[in-house]
Every structure is written in structure tokens, then in C-alpha cells.
Amino acid sequence: xxxxxxxxxxxxHTHQDNIYLPYLxxxxxxxxxxxxxxxxxxxxxxxxxxxRFDFKAGQFGEYSAFGEGESTFCIASSPTRKGYIECTFRxxxxxxxxxxxxxxxxxMGFRGPYGNTFPLDQWKGKNLxxxxxxxxxxxxxxxxxxxxxTRENFKDVSILYGARSVNDLVYKHELExxxxxxxxxxxxxxxxxxxxxxxxxxxxxxxxxxxxxxxSSENTIAIVCGPPVMIKFTFPVLYKLGFTPDNIYTTxxxxxxxxxxxxxxxxxxxxxxxxxxxxxxxxxxxxxxAEY
Amino acid sequence: MEKRFISQPSLVRWLDxxxxxxxxxxxxxxxxxxxxxxxxxxxxxxxxFDHVQTTQSAKSVAFPRTEVLFSYQKEKGKVQLxxxxxxxxxxxxxxxxxxxxAAAFNPLTAIFSWNSRDELYDARLERTFIVTxxxxxxxxxxxxxxxxxxxxxxxxxxxQLTPVKEGFLVEILTEKGIALVKANEDCFEADRGEVKEDYxxxxxxxxxxxxxxxxxxxxxxxxxxxxxxxxxLGCGACAFVCPTCACxxxxxxxxxxxxxxxxxxxxxxxxxxxxxxxxxxxxxxQAQRWRQRLLHKFSYMPERLxxxxxxxxxxxxxxxxxxxxxxxxxxxx
Amino acid sequence: MKNTFSSxxxxxxxxxxxxxxxxxxxxxxxxxxxxxxxFISDAADAGKLIFDERCTGNLTVYLTKKELIGDSKVVVxxxxxxxxxILRLLTENQVNLEKLVVLTVSAEGHLIQFETTDDIxxxxxxxxxxxREDDQVLMQKLEAMSREERWxxxxxxxxxxxxCYACRAACPMCYCxxxxxxxxxxxxxxxxxxxxxxxxxxxxxxxHMTGRCSDCGACGSACPLGLPVHLLSKxxxxxxxxxxxxxxxxxxxxxxxxxxxxxxxxxxxxx
Numbered sequence: 001x002x003x004x005x006x007x008x009x010x011x012x013h014t015h016q017d018n019i020y021l022p023y024l025x026x027x028x029x030x031x032x033x034x035x036x037x038x039x040x041x042x043x044x045x046x047x048x049x050x051x052r053f054d055f056k057a058g059q060f061g062e063y064s065a066f067g068e069g070e071s072t073f074c075i076a077s078s079p080t081r082k083g084y085i086e087c088t089f090r091x092x093x094x095x096x097x098x099x100x101x102x103x104x105x106x107x108m109g110f111r112g113p114y115g116n117t118f119p120l121d122q123w124k125g126k127n128l129x130x131x132x133x134x135x136x137x138x139x140x141x142x143x144x145x146x147x148x149x150t151r152e153n154f155k156d157v158s159i160l161y162g163a164r165s166v167n168d169l170v171y172k173h174e175l176e177x178x179x180x181x182x183x184x185x186x187x188x189x190x191x192x193x194x195x196x197x198x199x200x201x202x203x204x205x206x207x208x209x210x211x212x213x214x215x216s217s218e219n220t221i222a223i224v225c226g227p228p229v230m231i232k233f234t235f236p237v238l239y240k241l242g243f244t245p246d247n248i249y250t251t252x253x254x255x256x257x258x259x260x261x262x263x264x265x266x267x268x269x270x271x272x273x274x275x276x277x278x279x280x281x282x283x284x285x286x287x288x289x290a291e292y
Numbered sequence: 293m294e295k296r297f298i299s300q301p302s303l304v305r306w307l308d309x310x311x312x313x314x315x316x317x318x319x320x321x322x323x324x325x326x327x328x329x330x331x332x333x334x335x336x337x338x339x340x341f342d343h344v345q346t347t348q349s350a351k352s353v354a355f356p357r358t359e360v361l362f363s364y365q366k367e368k369g370k371v372q373l374x375x376x377x378x379x380x381x382x383x384x385x386x387x388x389x390x391x392x393x394a395a396a397f398n399p400l401t402a403i404f405s406w407n408s409r410d411e412l413y414d415a416r417l418e419r420t421f422i423v424t425x426x427x428x429x430x431x432x433x434x435x436x437x438x439x440x441x442x443x444x445x446x447x448x449x450x451x452q453l454t455p456v457k458e459g460f461l462v463e464i465l466t467e468k469g470i471a472l473v474k475a476n477e478d479c480f481e482a483d484r485g486e487v488k489e490d491y492x493x494x495x496x497x498x499x500x501x502x503x504x505x506x507x508x509x510x511x512x513x514x515x516x517x518x519x520x521x522x523x524x525l526g527c528g529a530c531a532f533v534c535p536t537c538a539c540x541x542x543x544x545x546x547x548x549x550x551x552x553x554x555x556x557x558x559x560x561x562x563x564x565x566x567x568x569x570x571x572x573x574x575x576x577x578q579a580q581r582w583r584q585r586l587l588h589k590f591s592y593m594p595e596r597l598x599x600x601x602x603x604x605x606x607x608x609x610x611x612x613x614x615x616x617x618x619x620x621x622x623x624x625x
Numbered sequence: 626m627k628n629t630f631s632s633x634x635x636x637x638x639x640x641x642x643x644x645x646x647x648x649x650x651x652x653x654x655x656x657x658x659x660x661x662x663x664f665i666s667d668a669a670d671a672g673k674l675i676f677d678e679r680c681t682g683n684l685t686v687y688l689t690k691k692e693l694i695g696d697s698k699v700v701v702x703x704x705x706x707x708x709x710x711i712l713r714l715l716t717e718n719q720v721n722l723e724k725l726v727v728l729t730v731s732a733e734g735h736l737i738q739f740e741t742t743d744d745i746x747x748x749x750x751x752x753x754x755x756x757r758e759d760d761q762v763l764m765q766k767l768e769a770m771s772r773e774e775r776w777x778x779x780x781x782x783x784x785x786x787x788x789c790y791a792c793r794a795a796c797p798m799c800y801c802x803x804x805x806x807x808x809x810x811x812x813x814x815x816x817x818x819x820x821x822x823x824x825x826x827x828x829x830x831x832x833h834m835t836g837r838c839s840d841c842g843a844c845g846s847a848c849p850l851g852l853p854v855h856l857l858s859k860x861x862x863x864x865x866x867x868x869x870x871x872x873x874x875x876x877x878x879x880x881x882x883x884x885x886x887x888x889x890x891x892x893x894x895x896x
Contacts (some may be wrong), residue, residue, distance in 0.1 A: 017411050019373050020361040020542070020553065032579075066364050066371050067546040068554075092569045094809045107371040123452035125584065241539060255566055257542045257558075262562060264539030267584065268574070269512070270592035274406045289512060291566075291574040327851050347850060348787075357787045358817045432657060483698060522693060523662040525686065529849040532787050543817050556817035564807055577692045590761035613795050613847035614682070622802035 017184040019260055022064045022109030023049055028084060030104055037135065038100055039088040040069060040074065042110060049106045054078055054113075055119060057153075058139070061112025062259045063087055063099065071095040072256045074278070075113060076138035078145035085110070088138035088170060114259045115278045118143050118249060120150070123221050127156040131234060133206050133226030134163050137170050139251045139278075140225045144178075151183060158185040158215055162206040165194030187213055189286040207233040210241075215240035224250045228292060237280060247280035252278050252292050268292045293446075296473070297457040310385055310472070311335075315421075317584040318353065319387040320346045328394065330386070339388050341455070344431045349535030349607060350386050351400060352392045354417040357532075358556040361412065361542070366549040378415035385421045385472070392436045392605035394448035394537030402597040405540040413554075416417035421468050424449040428494040433606030435619040438499050440451040441604050443492040443591045456486040463488075499623040501590075503601070507625050512583070520621050521582035523614045528559030529587040530608035534599045536589070540567075560584050580617075588624070630734050631675045637728070637736060638700055639671035648697035651687050653680040662687065676702050676730055681755075682795075683843040685710040688720050689800035689860060700726040706841030708749050710797040713837055714741055717881075719800055763853055764860070778791075782852050783827050784820040792854050793830065795847035796854055798837050803827060831857040836865045836882025 029041035044050035052144035060074040071093070078124050091100045102108060122144070128147055132140045147154055157177060163169045169188065178186045183257035189209045206226065224234050224244050231250060238248055254266040254273045261275035268288040271277070280288075311317055311334055318337045321331040322538055328343040330350060363374045397417065404410040426444035427434075446452050450469035453460040462480060464473055473480055482541065511517075531537040541558040544551055558565065561582070566575045575581050589601030602618075609617045638650045642665070652674045654663035660680045664687075665671055685707045687693055703711060708837035711727060715718045727739045732752065739745045767775055790806075795798040806814045806826055814829055830844075838858040845855030865871050865882045870891075 012607065017409075019408055019410060020412075020555070021373060021375055023370055024373065053827075061532070064553075066366055067551055069544040070542060083506065086437075096569075097810070103369075106369045107366075227570065228574075253568075255568055257540065262404055262410060262538070263541070263558070264588075265558075265565060267560075269587070270596060272596075273608060291580060323851075325851065329850075358819055367894035423896070522664040523687075525791070525794035525847075527847070528789035529791040529792035529847070532789040533849055537860065543815075545817070554817050559789070562790075564803070579692075602758075609657065611791075613791050613843075615656040615658070617657050620657070 020111070020258075022111045023053075025108050027104055027108060027111045033088060033167050033172070035098075036091040037088065037105050037170050038091075039086055039138075039171075039290075040099075040102075040108075041084050041086050042108070043084050045107070048084070054084075056113070056117035056232075057143045058118040059108050059115050060139075060259070060274075060278060061085075061087070062256075063089075063095075064109025064111075065095050065098040066101070066107070066245075068098040069095045070257075071099070072253070072259060073231050074139035074142060074251065074253075076141050078149060078192075080146055080149035080194055083170060083265075088141075088263075089137075090135050105116060106257070108198050111259060115274055116276070118146075118251075118279050119152075120146060120224065121248075123147075124153045125180055125219075126154060127216070127218075127220040128154050128155075128158070129161040129215050129220050129222045130161075131206060131210060131222060131224045131226070132161050133230040134168065135170065136225035136227065136230075136253075139253075140223060141171060141174070144156070144224060148181075148184070155219070156185065158187070158213075159181065160187045160189070160204075160206065160210055160213060162189040162191070162209065163194070164191050166190055166196045166199050168194070205233075206230055207237045210234060214240065217247070220247065222248045224248060230236075230261035235285075238282075245281075245286055248282035250280055250282070250285065252280060254292060294464045294470075295484075296462040296464065296480040297456075297459055297463050297484045298453070298480050298504050299481065302479040303460065303480075306476050307336045307387065308334075309476050309479070313475075313594040314383070316382045316384045318350070318384065320389070323347070324593060325443055330389075333387075341388070341425070341484050344427075344429055344434070345390065345605060345607065345610065346393075347607075347611070348377075348533055349396060349605065350389045350422075351396060351535050351538075353384055353386050354397065354403075354413050355540075355563055357415075357536060359412065361553045361555055363550070363552040370527070371523070375414060376415075378411070378419075381415055381419050383419045383421075384416075384424060387423045388425045389422065390427050390605070391424050391443065391445040391447070391449065391452070392434075392441055392603040393535050394422050395436075395441050395445055395603045396605070397422070397448045399599045399603075402593070402599045403536075403601075404612055414418060421450050421471075421472055422442055422448060423451045423453065425470070426452055426454040426488065426491070426590070427493045428455060428491055430495045431606070433609040433617075433619075434493075434495055434604065435498045435606060436604035437495045438497050438619065439501050439600055439602050439604040444488055444496060447531075454486075454488050456484070456488075456491055461486050461488055461491075488608050498619040502556065504622050504625065505590055505594060508587060511593075512587070514625070516625055517583040518579040519617075520624075521579045524561070524578050524582055524616055525614055526561055526563055526578050526581065527613070528561055529611040529613065531559035531561060531585075532557055533607040533611045535603060537604055560588070586618075586621070628737065631677065632731055632738050634676050634702065634728065634730075635671045635674045636825065637738075638665065638674060639668040641700060641726070642666070642668040642671065644807070646698070647700050647883060650674070650700040650702075651684050652676065652681070653684075654699070674702070674894070680704060681706075681709055682846070683707045683797055685714060685720075685797040685848040686795060686843065687726070688714060688797070688841075698724050698726070698884065700728060702730050703727050704841075705729075705749065705752055705755050706839050706843075707797075708745050709839035712745055712749070713798065713839055726834065753812075760842065760853075760859065761788040764856060767860075769855065779857075780824065781819060783823045783854075785848070785850050786818060786823040786852060786854075788816070788818045788823065788826065789849060791847040791849060792827075792844035795843040796834075797839070797841070797843070798834060799830075805833070820856075827854055829859060830854075830884070831861055833857040835861045836869070836871055838862050 024045040025042040029038040062070045075090045178184045256266045257263040266273040328340045331348045381507045404413040452463040539558045593601040650665040653660040700784045842855045
């Protein structure tokens, strides 16, 4: 109520519940994925918290650079890989640029896991078709590894991944690994003009390459992650291939501040992305206004 | 609910006692011109009794315009966090707010409790006592009766006072209210049997909220949003004076190795509220932002939180530089 | 009751809309307590237009909003201060007279339609500056204060600001698509509300208005807390006139006081 000054919350060292208080994480490993894109492997500094922590594919978190603020990314590692979490981000704003300056051994913050999950349990016995564009591979990488680590649960696994240029493809080593695996069908593509002389993948935008791939929609779940414009052009192709809205999944990444359904930033109509999502089916997406 | 009577001199005594107990007392005080707003008081003579509405709502008692979520200190790549301590928050009495402001803590709490608790909000509200004044007058912006409130509505009040002959009718409504009275029993007399309604303002309905809500539920694609929002300037005045608007931003106040993480008010009316880092903005134009504001309050919140995001205080209409009169707009949808 | 001038105005814009000469009219209509802005694109609605001494809000704030204007040719009814804003917006290439019809009312109650920039400039030079007595009283009070007292006054007033940015939203000169307070690399201004952060914001805004402000007072009138923030730019405007010889009514010749160099300027650092 004291309106004339900033309201100070008196501080103490006794730890109370506070949903905005991040876990302290040590950066265990930094991988440069592409120009301006890095992956951090993070470990909990508090062992008890590490022990308690659990998440599922599709969930996200708020990552802190102390001194700059928070940024929202999905958890890019699979819940099947225990003992750490990973996040992949592109240097774009104030927080991500500051995070990018951190080094192995440094401390950063993490709040999460937040949001709903991809229902991998429901997908048992089905073919999985992953479609991702650019920096949207990270949210999908979590699901891909989760599926590959429990490979016996699924039939065919196909991955279509496109980026602006060869240089912009993230997780290059993992792309090679998926390429070499017998039980994964990987198609990579770059936008016209983004290819290098020795590029062996496709050239073209994701929706048209998808059409060319012509995957069967029979007993198949499509998981699509990409910028709003890619989603807009990919869905019609999937429908043409016979996919129904119920069998298409995507994850939305609206601007968020709290991550826990309170700050009001991420609403799309009555849908609160951080609480109701970020994972939605095509059917759910159709019911939402196009304000994402 | 117990009824009592308190005389004007006893009211002064009661507030003095609460003040000397160390409670922070906030009440409407004159701010120059016709303006009345909440301020910390030490005596009843500072309180304004004859205004219709304070410029700001009382929400900041639980949701301050800027508050520290936690602070931190960095040293050689390591970070030390300092959490908040609710025990050190002052015990506060908000005195003389109107029923529309007290009722607003309901939707506010619904927002902050959705999905998970918000310990800071809860801790502040827990330490707050709400002593309302029922309304003996209203102005052309008031519309509490149209949103199921009223000049004598007691929702959200711990105690409600109604000015009657020679003093006030006291309605003691909650455990907190009982506690405030109990510690100072000698200030209160037996109820004099005054009929509260005789003293209250009369406020005719401005719209049928059920019908409005039904129309809003299917109005998303209506051209009305563009038409209504044309003169909207996209400032946050309506949201900031609103007792139920709870949108916030999280910011960092950094000073070298030390810093604080802050929560501060934000508004869905601001153009950059939904802007993605990529430059894509899902709500590009003011019509979309105006629609979000109205639908959130009158359609989404009732559907999802079972509570309306409006108590009819009329502040948004009074504060708007270009007269975006909300009851007029709702009525014309 | 509508005055005869408002009827004349309604007829004029109705015929302009009917003939297709213009597509949108930005004027005033009766509001809850005082006239408010209205937007008319159908001649049938022209009857609700009013324009009298109560119409003081500065409508030129809408002229730079692309989502409202689009490619339309627009009529705007301009108060005295709005005319000054239009001159300034013309100087800063934010409006184009080929797409804009500027109407005002003369002291004698006649409808005036401006053809050229010079006509507007000539009109505001000859017309009396509308008096705002409350401002004058407060200005005198402030000028009589010592520097310390003034600092205290402004610290106290600005500490109340909750950063709703109504001042910015109501200002015709605040047309930046990204405001300096939203710029965070670096963070020039702390974006939350607190005494220091508020002073940072209002001083920055006043400096940005230096030599550009039309003294319309829209920022102060828009403030829901009643903070007299318009006096900051008013005072700076006066300083600019004394120090740089720039008069508000000569803004077309003046350029922007803080970013325009003239050979006769006494500062030598730029030479």
C-alpha cells in the first residue's frame, strides 16, 4: 500500500515457499550448436532437490541469468536421461545474451517444470512423425529421445527437420546419430539458398518437403514444432495426408513471465498457455483464436 | 454475523488503539483538488468520509505496484538467494474502502491461487484486515449493482461500517473482524437497530450481466471490438486503477553483484504485452487488446475461475483519458 | 444542444465523406462527462460531431496510428494546441497534408479549412493562446521555490506515478513504436514504478519533448493520478525559447532544439 516507494520484502535466510524462487543450477556442459545457439547441461546444486526433481516430455521452465532476468525455454533433454536437464537457446534478447556469456561451472537459476506434457503413454504402438523447424527442434528433441530411449513402445519413427541454412541446424551430432540409426527415418532440409556444396539433405521449406515425403497417416501421430508461420502451412499438408486434428500435436511458445498461470501474458483467448499447455492437439488449436 | 454500534469519538479511539498496536492503517485521504486516495494514517481526522471513490483501488495492499520477490548476491560464479520473510510483513488495516474494493479481493485471490499458491500475495492478504464503509452515494461511473455487488455488499469485508445517526452501524463479518473488535471491546456499543438499507446509495442497474456474458461468449469475431477500441490510446490507466487487474511483469533490479527480482504491474492493453522475442506479436492491434481485456474479465474468468473480473467500481471509466466508459461499452455489445 | 458551428461542421464533413474526398473523420462527440474523440467513416454519423470550447483533448495523437488511419484521407478537427502539434508532426514527416484535412474554428466562430502549412502557422500566430489558469498558478508557485524545494516537490509528485504511461499514450509527439523505457539493451530506464525509476522516466520524457512539445497539456490531463507532468515539458519549452530563440509557433523553421546545430550557436564542441 506504501505507494511512494518500492515495497521491500524483508529478507531472511529461512527458506519459505516461494514459487518465484529459482533452483540454483551449475552449468555442467556448454555446447555451441549453431551460430548464436547454445545448449547448457544443468545440474542441481542441492542434492535433495536433484533427487526430488521430476519432469515429463514437453514441459518447460524459467531460466535465470542473475542480474538480467528470466527467459522461458522448454526442457530439451529427455526425462529418461537422469541427473541433469538441458536447455537450448538462441541469443536474442537481454536474458539470452547474458546467459550465453556464462561458462561451465557458473551458476544460473531454473524454475519448473511447468505446463502439460506430450502423452507418450497414449502413443504406444503407433508410428511417430516429428516435424520441426529451426530453433523449435529443442522442445521436440526431448520427446524424440524419450521415444528412442523407450523405442520398443513405438513402431516407425520419422523425423523431418528444417532450418534456414546448413549452419543453422542444431544438434548436428545427434542428427548424424539419428541418420545412422536403422530404426529412425531422418529427413533434413534447408531453405533454398541455405545449402552448402556438400549438403546431402533436401532443399526446400518444411511443408513442401513433408508433402514430398508423403508419410502414411495410418496409425501415426504427428508432432509439429516451429514458428507460427510454419505451423500455419504444415497443418494443411498433414490434413491432406489424412491426419486428423486429434493425431497432431504441437507446443506453443507465447511470451511468458510467471510460467504458473498468473501474470496474464500468455493467454490465447481463454486458454492460458503456461497452465493449459504448452502442448496442444490440432483439435485444441482449432478451437483457439489465432492469437498465438 | 454480529451487529454493533460505534460512535464517532469511539471510532477515533479504536483507530488510535489499532495504530498503537503497530498496525499500519491505510485509509482514503484528500490528495488535493477533488482527488482522494489511500494513504497511511495515524488518526481518523485524516480520513475522507464524503468522497465517492478513491483514485486507486486497495489492491496494492496484497499486490503492490512493485515488490521484491527475492534478492540475490553473486560471488565468484556462485549465487546466494535471500527469500522473503512473511513474518516481517506489517499487519495492515485497510479502513474506509468501499464494498467494490473489498469484493475485488475475491477475483484477485482466484487469479493468484489458480494452478498454484502465490505465497507473497497470500502472506500480504493474510496480514490484512478489511474494514469497509458502505456507500451512501454513487456517481455516473459506478455500476456495482450490475455485477452482483451493491453499496452495502459485505463480500470480502472483515467489518463493514455504515454511517447512521450519531455514529456507525458495525457489521462484524469474519474471524478477523471479531479479533479487531475483541481487543477493543470498550469502543463498541450494542446495536441500535438501525436499518442499514435506509442509509445506502440507490444505484439502478446499467446492464444485465448474464445477458452481457452470454453475448460475450460468442462475440469474439464481432466487428464491435474494432469500433469500440478506436479511441483507446493503449495506456495502462484502466488496468492500474482496477481492483481486480492482476497482470504483472517480472523485472531485475541489478546493482553489480547484488540484485533483486521484482514483480510490477503490467497491462494487457500495452502494445508490447504479448510481443515475442522473434518480433511476432499475436495481439498486434488495439482492437485485439481491448477484446482480451473485456473477455478476460467478463467471459474467461467466469468460465475458468468461477468469478467475474469486475466489481463495478467504475475506476477504469473515471481514469480513462478518452472516456472508454466500460458500462456503456458492455451495454452496447 | 449543439451550437450552430457544430452543425456547420457536421454538414461539411458529411458532404466530404459522401463525395469520397475523405474516408475518415477524427472529431469529438458528447461523452460521459465531457466531449471525447470519435471516428466517423459514414456520412450518416456526422450529426454527432461537436466542436466547442470544451473540446480540448488533442486529437492529433491519432494521426500517427497506422492501424486506425491506413491509407485513408483523414479530416481532423484541431484545437489551438492540436494545430501546433500538426505543425510539429509535419516537420518530423509524420503526417502528410495531402492525406489530411485540417479544420478548426476561428475566434468569430467560423469554420476554417487549412490549405497549406503556412496557413496553419499564420493562424496560430494570430490566434490568442488559450489560457490555462491552474497551470499558471502552479508554475508561479514552482518558480518561487528554491531549487531544493522544487526537487522535493517533484520527487514527491513523481514518486506516486505507477507507470501506466497514459502521459505517453496521450502525447501526439510520442509516436515511437518502441519507447526508450521499453529498450532493455541497455536498460536506459528502470521500467518498474519506484521514486528513482519514475524520476528517470519523466526526466527522459521531458528531454525527449524538448523543442518538440506543443504545450497542449495532454500528458497532464491524461494522468489518472493528476500529476502535473505537463509542466516539466512546459518549462523546458520556455527554456528552449529563451536559450535557442525557438518559438513554438516557429517550429517549422526551428528543427529539434537538442539535435539541430546552427552556425550561430554558442556551443563549439560540434565544430
